[in-house]
Amino acid sequence: MVPDGAMREPTFLILTALAAERLHGYGVMLTVESLSGGRVRLRPGTVYGALDRLEADGLVAPDGEALEQGRVRRYYRLTADGKRALAAETERMAANVRCARERLAGPGPREQGWVL
Amino acid sequence: MVPDGAMREPTFLILTALAAERLHGYGVMLTVESLSGGRVRLRPGTVYGALDRLEADGLVAPDGEALEQGRVRRYYRLTADGKRALAAETERMAANVRCARERLAGPGPREQGWVL
DNA sequence: CACGGATATATCGGTGACAAGAGTATTCAG
């Protein structure tokens, strides 16, 4: 039923943003844009949808609401499960990166007598 | 209209598999399973669908058909564009990994006086 | 004051990559 065992980039970056600090939805948007060097600009629908989903999955949790200058700010933090999931996802991606670099570097396996 | 700028894991692993050698659909399935240490088992629908899509996008190209023992084997190879796309995707993921590790490692930004 | 832009959240429709699985066909081992 799960569409993909692996997390997608927006979700990964949202968890990454929350790994270092407590943030509200809009703060997540700005942090992700900053973290990615401006490459990834998340839409509101993506951020708030992901936050709801991640909360339901127990990876993030509400961390207080602040009324600042008439604006409501709903803060979120990473749970222990969220931290673990992000760490696991990071190592999985690191392994894929190593693997891809290896295969991109070599001229090919046949020429090197690799055993698959 | 594009659901995600970033490539998903199955697609990434299929390109990685093809980066080092010419393969047919079933060979891609086996190679991806091996590359991922058995973690990722691609379904036929995923592999052949992805191959068609990647061919339409110019990232992979048919590389001959072989009739071996009555079975047809349709081989694919990575195009120059495909190689470039995989390399770019790899570096993008590597950047995300560095970023996530950094933010997971520290106790938090407030305590360290970071400026966001 | 009027205006635009930034801040901040909510929600809806659409789409595409993928999972799941059934179906077809051949080869080979037990």
Next chain:
DNA sequence: CTGAATACTCTTGTCACCGATATATCCGTG
């Protein structure tokens, strides 16, 4: 004969995400 492995085709369903729209407040500028 049965079952596993090889090799591909097709269909159905789903979920994350994009794009867009809506709402509301605050701030700076002319």
